[in-house]
Amino acid sequence: MRRSLRARLVFSAVAMIAVVAAVIGAVTTIALHTYLYQQLDNQLADVSFRAAGPGPPGHPRPPGLEKLRFLEVGGQPVGTIGAFAEESDKGTSGRASDRAFASAARSVQQKPADGRPGVGIRPLSSEQSAALASVPRDGRPHTAGVPKLGSYRVTSVHVADGTLLVGLPTDSVDDTISTLVLVEVCVAGAGLLGAGLAGAASVRVALRPLRRMAHTATRVSELPLHSGEVRLRERVPVRDTDPETEVGQVGAALNRMLGHVGSALAARHDSEQRLRRFIADASHELRTPLASIRGYAELSRRQRGDPPPGSGSHAGAGTEYALQRIESEAVRMTGLVEDLLLLARLDAGRPLERRPVDVSALVVDAVSDARVAGPEHVWRLEVPSSPLSVTGDEGRLRQVLANLLANARTHTPPGTTVRARLALDGEQVEVRVVDDGPGIPEGIQERVFERFARGDASRSRNHGSTGLGLAIVAAVVAAHQGDVRVVSRPGRTVFTVRLPASCAGSGSSQAPHSLATPG
Template sequence: MTLRRWRLQTRLIVLAGLVLILVGAGIGTASWLSVRGSLMTDLDAQLTSMTSHARSGDGPGAGPGASGNTGTSGGGDDSAAAVDSALRYLFQPGVGDGALVVVDSGDGGEGLIAEAGLTRPRALSAEAIDALLEVEPGGASSAHESVRVPGFGAYRVVAFDDGGTTTVYGVPQGNVDSALERTAWTTAFVVLFGVIATAALMAVIIHRQLRDLRDVARTAREVTDLELSDGKPELALRVPAELAVPGTEVGDVGASVNRMLDHVGSALEERYRGTEQMRRFVADASHELRTPIATIRGWADLTRPYRDALPAEVTTSLGKIDSGAMRMSSLVDDLLLLARLEAGRQPTREDTVDVSSLLVELVEDVHVVNPDHAISLDVPPEALEVRGAADQVRRVVSIVLTNACVHTPPGTNVHVEALATRKPVSGQLPSDVVAIRISDDGQGIPPEIRDRVFDRFVRGDPSRTRQDGAKGGSSGLGLSIAAGLVELMRGGISMSSTDAGTTFELRLPAA
């Protein structure tokens, strides 16, 4: 999950926390380095003072005797004198606890360390002496080094080379290291506490500052939840005026959202007015067409007793007039029904309809008209009953079943089944429904119209008529009427189609 996909509030808090951590780490590191520099400077000054006194021979005190613990007894040559002179410093009063001196004149190194509570310095181990003699002689303060002396811990040391004799002076660094460790832990705790406290405070501040933006987003979500597809659109929601004042980021967004909603509302109003005008025109035109169409059919019917005496061409023409008038009358009736459904003026009833027997009748009727299709029916032995008007249920099933036959080639298998189940209908929670599935193994509905099969004037055949002219023309209104009638009965209809076939499912409330 990338940072861009996080909520703005989360991103701001995380980024602010990271900045605080970096700043806190920088401050803590700088503080620790400053303390370390100060302590090491004091320690180097102590070491410099020690070496200055030791090498100048200042201060009272007697050197070690012949029987002392310096390791120099019995020596009277220059080398022994040099070692004795260097180690003599540790016998002076006031020498710091832990101070040490190591001398190597070429005959083997010797070393002593002053310890509190002892009247005389203690000899260093050979391992400690070897570790100290590895320090390169320098003498200047810049040559001070930190080394770890076996058995004694960390030391700050400096080495001198006096004509072949190497002398190493050292003071303990343990107190400095302990102080630095305590400083590090204290600084880390303070920085961590400060980061957490500041981050929590910033989270509260950011949350409060983004409250206005959340209000704008809530308005946008409420708009998306509105049902704007049917009926007169009501788009009265707006971002509150105090949040839509340009000049700030939130104000600019709020003002833009309100302007967008104004444009959308105007467009919806215009669309609604155009749709209403079209509905009224279709209803009025259909109503006005019924009279002349009925007149044409009436005059055509008056000629029936005399058609045997008329020439064949005239009889054929009258038959075409009659069939055309019937198709036109059916189309006008469909348009009127669709207009009433869309306007919510189509009445319905809450009868109990026996779906099982209705399907048996419809399958038999459709099979007679379409003998070149294999139509099968599968219904449970118990009766399936739904709430609705019997003629409307029959009309819906007939439309879908007829489409399955007339829009597929001969030899197609059409299967009809009905079963009781629990599914949501008309946006309600799942309830007891009767599902009627009508499926075929034909070529399927073209992909480009699958999302529009329930719209008006949508045809599966791109031409204006079906491929089999004997079955009559296609108005493209059947599935629109079916969807409207199912919705009127508080049911649902859906479709799934592939290249291997199509399935329609009708869901009607169980009685």
């Protein structure tokens, strides 16, 4: 049968207290039993010594059975029994015969006619005498049961003309021990009852934090965690998270676990939202070129028939233009799909090429290409005198530089100065692209490296951007164990790419090269 933790704790505590009480009671009873019987044996030795010794002064010891008259002498305990066996009546076994104790007697308390207490003797019956006859006469005290009189402590004393047996009742000792046992049982029972009640109350109080934790866990289990935005605010109360106690350690660990679960749920929701945005943006990006292709294809199909009267050669020109637009939109859509495929491969952890790449040459080529693509901008280049190299995929790193410069060209007005700077910072190769354009809005900077991130909510394509360029930069740099960051304010925007250096020249001087001026 399964019991609750509280019941098991209370039962264990009460059981241990019961065992301790039983041990203490047993030891106390045995010690008192030994002590009282030792006192009784000492008293029995004194009585037997007086019975075997000379009589009172002026009263010589009487012979024969008259020796039992010591029972009438004052000072003997009430209920003392005595018996005397003549020497000639001893059998071969060393015991007195039953007839030898026919006149055995015991002292009793009595009240004479005058009302004053006194001592008298009464003869023992044959059964009682037989019980005394069975006691070994070795001079040591023995316990014997005397019929109708109870238990006695009996010892034998050898005298000149026979053997004298003296016995003292054990009723007082047995009653004392019985009373002690009864008191111990009652006290132990009351103590166990009190310990059980107190233990149940204390355990209930001690387990109260666990019950609060269970309630917290129950409330968490009732939350709809499988979908949607989940704000996991349930926590174990602070008073139940004391690290100095075991229960507090459990509460603190539960709070940490709930924090991790809440963070995971928030990350899941953000991932779902990004995925929905990504799907919506990708669908939006693909829908426009597909609609253009479909429209121009329909226009071409219509113009393949007989041209309308008076159209002349304009029909052929329209078909040629439609085919050019179809080709242009197909190229744009192909680029978008290739960018998405690249991001998917990087997300899947596809390995990139690993070989030494001269970053200095890449920066020079990228700035030269940007000058040709954007002659209306001012381009500046700063590279060290010694070449800097990294280990990686040359094609992907070239794409990173091209995307950063294209981003600066696309989102800044003509006449903006764009500076590309290459330097060695410790064991990192640092590439900076700085422009003095209008800057990136503060609300966009946190998600500028996300896919399809744009500064305008309408997804304007005035500049031909798909919103994947900086996402590719972040993914490629991360695949090369580097990092990329942006700091922007009106008049200054800085994109910084840091990559682990593999081989760098010893020179650190920088020589600026002006590749173009405003046209």
